[in-house]
Amino acid sequence: MTNITIIGSQWGDEGKGKIVDWLASRADAVVRFQGGHNAGHTLVIDGKVYKLHLLPSGIVRPGKLSIIGNGVVIDPWALVAEIATLRGQGVEITPDNLLVSENAPMILPLHGAIDRAMEAARGAQKIGTTGRGIGPAYEDKIGRRVLRICDLAHPDTLKSKIENMLMHHNAILKGLGAPTLAAEEFVASLKEIAPQILPFAGSCWQALDQAKSSGKKILFEGAQGVMLDVDHGTYPFVTSSNTIAAQAAIGSGVGADQIGYVLGITKAYTTRVGSGPFPTELTDAIGETLGQRGHEFGTTTGRKRRCGWFDAAQVRQVVKVSGIHGIALTKLDVMDTLQEIKICIGYECRGKKYDYLPASADLQAEVKPIYEAMPGWQSSLQGVRKFADLPENALKYVRRLETLIGVPAAVISTSPEREDTILVKDPFQ
Ligand code: IMP
Numbered sequence: 001m002t003n004i005t006i007i008g009s010q011w012g013d014e015g016k017g018k019i020v021d022w023l024a025s026r027a028d029a030v031v032r033f034q035g036g037h038n039a040g041h042t043l044v045i046d047g048k049v050y051k052l053h054l055l056p057s058g059i060v061r062p063g064k065l066s067i068i069g070n071g072v073v074i075d076p077w078a079l080v081a082e083i084a085t086l087r088g089q090g091v092e093i094t095p096d097n098l099l100v101s102e103n104a105p106m107i108l109p110l111h112g113a114i115d116r117a118m119e120a121a122r123g124a125q126k127i128g129t130t131g132r133g134i135g136p137a138y139e140d141k142i143g144r145r146v147l148r149i150c151d152l153a154h155p156d157t158l159k160s161k162i163e164n165m166l167m168h169h170n171a172i173l174k175g176l177g178a179p180t181l182a183a184e185e186f187v188a189s190l191k192e193i194a195p196q197i198l199p200f201a202g203s204c205w206q207a208l209d210q211a212k213s214s215g216k217k218i219l220f221e222g223a224q225g226v227m228l229d230v231d232h233g234t235y236p237f238v239t240s241s242n243t244i245a246a247q248a249a250i251g252s253g254v255g256a257d258q259i260g261y262v263l264g265i266t267k268a269y270t271t272r273v274g275s276g277p278f279p280t281e282l283t284d285a286i287g288e289t290l291g292q293r294g295h296e297f298g299t300t301t302g303r304k305r306r307c308g309w310f311d312a313a314q315v316r317q318v319v320k321v322s323g324i325h326g327i328a329l330t331k332l333d334v335m336d337t338l339q340e341i342k343i344c345i346g347y348e349c350r351g352k353k354y355d356y357l358p359a360s361a362d363l364q365a366e367v368k369p370i371y372e373a374m375p376g377w378q379s380s381l382q383g384v385r386k387f388a389d390l391p392e393n394a395l396k397y398v399r400r401l402e403t404l405i406g407v408p409a410a411v412i413s414t415s416p417e418r419e420d421t422i423l424v425k426d427p428f429q
Contacts, residue, residue, distance in 0.1 A: 071251020
């Protein structure tokens with residue numbers, strides 16, 4: 001297999017940045033295929049920190065083609081700002097190394113405003129979105145009224161396309177007694193931003209077809225995690241895109257057989273930002289320890305992440321729905337000080353046992369985890385680079401997780417440093 005698809009196996013923030021960067025350094029092209037600037041990937045290269053939201057991780061490495069696929073929702077102003085920030089850090093970004101899919105939908109300022117207004121209206125029921133307009137833009141895409149990158153090339157028809165989109169939104173605004181929106185204000189700002197976006201616009205599927213013909217290695221870079229998938233996640237506390245590996249094909253225009261080895265980035269414990277069910281959540285001192293030692297604060301919003309034990313029932317389910325071949329187990333070192341470690345192997349709810357997370361939001365809110373416990377290793381994993389050098393109890397923990405989720409750990413990360421990585425199986429081979 002030449003290609004790799006990377007996805008998050010939990011609720012996002014699994015530590016994809018380090019693994020993606022390591023694999024991107026060996027890929028020819030890196031492709032984002034869903035989500036938008038709600039994502040946050042931190043890369044540390046030669047001591048320099050790069051924070052990416054919309055741009056694929058290959059962008060910081062010379063000679064790689066970075067592609068933003070049609071499955072991504074693109075805020076053109078956020079994209080221009082991110083390009084400027086990275087250029088300011090010395091990263092070269094030109095149409096030779098960045099391709100923006102011409103059929104990708106755009107997020108306009110009204111989508112962010114709707115996102116934030118809806119969250120405020122939900123009150124205690126809020127989803128905890130990033131407020132970036134992701135959901136409303138995807139709604140407009142499915143509603144067949146969104147503007148796409150290619151529309152920027154046709155200024156004469158922009159106004160009528162925006163009017164078509166506003167027909168929907170203005171009807172709602174009127175119903176709420178709020179002021180309606182006029183197409184003109186959007187036309188002017190889109191015409192202004194267009195010259196900064198259009199040089200990068202092109203056909204993603206054709207570029208990938210060419211890459212395939214010339215035997216290039218492609219890395220599909222997922223954002224968020226499978227438990228936030230709009231179909232398979234903890235609905236309605238999810239993001240508005242499909243985050244499973246199959247989306248790599250849909251969101252970039254390659255055949256389903258091209259996504260290659262599916263690597264699920266999996267944290268050795270669990271975290272979640274935003275609201276929604278979290279069966280193994282720890283609101284005690286252990287949760288605090290994991291949060292402190294793991295620096296569990298969001299890259300995009302800075303919010304404190306909720307922490308809990310590893311949920312093997314959930315990851316087992318994710319392995320199946322996403323076709324994961326192997327996992328990259330991250331942040332194992334964060335658990336160094338724990339005396340005892342628990343693993344969730346199933347749930348109990350209303351007198352019934354489950355070995356998977358039931359689909360109903362009502363049941364998801366109520367399920368109680370069934371745990372098994374193991375002794376911790378209580379020594380530092382920092383700098384361990386060979387599987388055999390792991391302390392016995394850490395090794396047993398990894399082996400138990402593999403058995404419970406049904407796939408092997410291909411990669412184990414023992415510190416944020418790039419070198420502190422145990423490679424058990426090379427996903428590119
Ligand atoms: P949205 O994607 O902004 O609509 O937010 C929907 C849910 O997904 C919220 O719970 C967010 O906290 C969560 N979410 C969105 N992007 C990320 C991410 O990159 N990491 C982790 N959670 C995310």
